[in-house]
Amino acid sequence: MSTTSFRSANNSPAASNGGTSGGATLTPSFSPLYQQIKGLILNGLRLGEWKPGEVIPSEMDLATRFHVSQGTVRKAIDDLATENLLVRRQGKGTFVATHAEQQAQFRFLKLVPNSGTPGSEGPAQRHIIECRRTSASANIARALALRTGDAVLQARRVLSFVGTPAILEDIWLPAAPFKGLTAERLANYQGPMYALFETEFNVRMVRAEEKIRAEPAANGREKLLQVASGTPLLSVERIAYTYKDVPMELRRGYYRTDTHYYHNRLS
Amino acid sequence: MSTTSFRSANNSPAASNGGTSGGATLTPSFSPLYQQIKGLILNGLRLGEWKPGEVIPSEMDLATRFHVSQGTVRKAIDDLATENLLVRRQGKGTFVATHAEQQAQFRFLKLVPNSGTPGSEGPAQRHIIECRRTSASANIARALALRTGDAVLQARRVLSFVGTPAILEDIWLPAAPFKGLTAERLANYQGPMYALFETEFNVRMVRAEEKIRAEPAANGREKLLQVASGTPLLSVERIAYTYKDVPMELRRGYYRTDTHYYHNRLS
DNA sequence: CAGTGGTCTAGACCACACT
DNA sequence: GTGTGGTCTAGACCACTGC
Numbered sequence: 001m002s003t004t005s006f007r008s009a010n011n012s013p014a015a016s017n018g019g020t021s022g023g024a025t026l027t028p029s030f031s032p033l034y035q036q037i038k039g040l041i042l043n044g045l046r047l048g049e050w051k052p053g054e055v056i057p058s059e060m061d062l063a064t065r066f067h068v069s070q071g072t073v074r075k076a077i078d079d080l081a082t083e084n085l086l087v088r089r090q091g092k093g094t095f096v097a098t099h100a101e102q103q104a105q106f107r108f109l110k111l112v113p114n115s116g117t118p119g120s121e122g123p124a125q126r127h128i129i130e131c132r133r134t135s136a137s138a139n140i141a142r143a144l145a146l147r148t149g150d151a152v153l154q155a156r157r158v159l160s161f162v163g164t165p166a167i168l169e170d171i172w173l174p175a176a177p178f179k180g181l182t183a184e185r186l187a188n189y190q191g192p193m194y195a196l197f198e199t200e201f202n203v204r205m206v207r208a209e210e211k212i213r214a215e216p217a218a219n220g221r222e223k224l225l226q227v228a229s230g231t232p233l234l235s236v237e238r239i240a241y242t243y244k245d246v247p248m249e250l251r252r253g254y255y256r257t258d259t260h261y262y263h264n265r266l267s
Numbered sequence: 268m269s270t271t272s273f274r275s276a277n278n279s280p281a282a283s284n285g286g287t288s289g290g291a292t293l294t295p296s297f298s299p300l301y302q303q304i305k306g307l308i309l310n311g312l313r314l315g316e317w318k319p320g321e322v323i324p325s326e327m328d329l330a331t332r333f334h335v336s337q338g339t340v341r342k343a344i345d346d347l348a349t350e351n352l353l354v355r356r357q358g359k360g361t362f363v364a365t366h367a368e369q370q371a372q373f374r375f376l377k378l379v380p381n382s383g384t385p386g387s388e389g390p391a392q393r394h395i396i397e398c399r400r401t402s403a404s405a406n407i408a409r410a411l412a413l414r415t416g417d418a419v420l421q422a423r424r425v426l427s428f429v430g431t432p433a434i435l436e437d438i439w440l441p442a443a444p445f446k447g448l449t450a451e452r453l454a455n456y457q458g459p460m461y462a463l464f465e466t467e468f469n470v471r472m473v474r475a476e477e478k479i480r481a482e483p484a485a486n487g488r489e490k491l492l493q494v495a496s497g498t499p500l501l502s503v504e505r506i507a508y509t510y511k512d513v514p515m516e517l518r519r520g521y522y523r524t525d526t527h528y529y530h531n532r533l534s
Numbered sequence: 535c536a537g538t539g540g541t542c543t544a545g546a547c548c549a550c551a552c553t
Numbered sequence: 554g555t556g557t558g559g560t561c562t563a564g565a566c567c568a569c570t571g572c
Contacts, residue, residue, distance in 0.1 A: 032541060060557090071543065092558080093558075210531040214501045267475075327537090335562090342561090356538085537572105541568095544562100544563095545562090549558085552557095
């Protein structure tokens with residue numbers, strides 16, 4: 001089997017462009033090869049061909065599979081790695097990023113204690129207050145790209161550090177992608193919630209957007225967080241997205257900022 | 268022997284160029300070539316060899332100057348570009364990033380109006396309340412890596428959008444790097460503050476860290492922001508850094524979040 | 535047109551991890 | 554040793570900008 005004709009025979013990746021042949025094709029998009037490769041790898045991730053924590057094929061393997069050079073695959077993987085979708089480990093391979101097993105903090109949570117390092121308080125104590133299956137209100141539906149009345153799972157919980165409540169949050173999940181997840185299962189699950197999502201439902205949160213405000217404690221939140229009524233709280237509304245910018249989770253959190261602060265790095 | 272002298276033989280692209288910046292600095296580290304190139308370019312930026320908005324030499328020029336291949340220079344520039352220190356423009360060249368001229372919002376400000384797009388309110392109205400030269404307290408000195416009592420410039424101002432005050436902030440600058448900057452000059456300057464820093468003092472803010480809390484309006488802040496006493500405000504303490512992780516600015520801001528919210532993107 | 539960044543290739547070697 | 558990602562090179566061609 002000869003190794004010739006990989007480049008000129010432009011065949012495989014995505015029928016990139018018509019070029020001079022009569023095909024016309026009129027595709028206005030001239031995406032570079034490496035971006036097409038990137039898309040193909042992304043497909044594999046979305047469809048669960050390689051699951052979080054697993055290795056993907058080596059650069060050479062992918063290069064021959066896609067009929068491009070190793071350098072082109074490399075650039076595609078580089079992109080996906082800087083987006084935190086893949087993780088390279090020299091000598092071992094390239095792995096699908098997972099934020100489940102790593103016992104670190106919660107994904108996306110940027111609260112750090114006033115004194116001490118981010119993890120110095122030990123694990124948070126979880127207290128589930130409510131967990132049920134319900135139907136989406138108009139607001140919830142809009143945030144999750146559902147229709148009003150679609151089935152959702154809802155949970156409310158309090159997170160405490162060394163006995164002091166610090167976070168009260170309501171969580172909404174679309175029921176469809178989490179088919180089979182009962183409110184009970186969600187309430188009783190130990191360990192990182194995102195680990196459950198990844199291992200059981202092949203749902204991986206890729207990025208998130210937050211709206212942050214300062215609001216007074218009210219409507220019973222002051223009791224759950226054990227602060228005086230009217231105490232300023234950090235209100236954080238977060239929508240988390242999977243691979244194709246599909247929203248998969250809505251959280252409305254209230255953070256106490258007397259014991260912790262929200263840390264952000266800008267660049 | 269012989270074919271591979273570039274890596275092992277420490278020919279040190281740093282020492283090779285006769286031009287400027289005879290740093291050398293005896294780097295005992297065997298970092299990859301492209302990282303060394305990256306450091307050399309960074310030096311040029313720090314020392315003002317190329318100023319914000321200007322072009323840097325072409326990849327080929329830099330390659331010959333540093334005695335490496337174009338691909339290696341490219342990788343170094345890629346890194347600096349993803350760090351927002353350089354901006355590539357196909358067909359034109361690579362430019363030193365500037366956040367001065369671009370009439371966009373304020374650098375690092377992530378406050379978005381509740382309705383409308385980020386810039387839909389037009390420019391903010393500035394109202395300087397106080398601006399003076401003073402000496403650093405222990406807290407200020409620590410944040411700016413100075414010694415207590417060192418000279419600093421301090422300013423307090425209110426930013427309003429369409430007539431409604433939204434931000435109250437205190438700003439501290441170390442006096443030394445801004446030699447010649449008087450309180451009057453700072454108070455009367457029109458246009459983005461960071462433009463002044465870049466053009467007049469060759470100080471460019473590269474990144475920043477923020478601590479965010481919710482606090483009640485008090486100590487006269489309620490009057491300046493025209494809210495009731497005790498209204499929750501977003502408290503944002505920000506330290507901005509220049510090239511070598513040197514802190515150059517401290518801001519303590521209070522944001523009203525009834526008309527705006529703080530937007531954050533996580534990934 | 536020449537000059538710049540952008541893409542792609544092919545091959546070499548290095549650094550690391552497993553066996 | 555084998556296989557992986559990581560670095561570096563040299564040269565080709567493409568796409569864009571400006572003269």
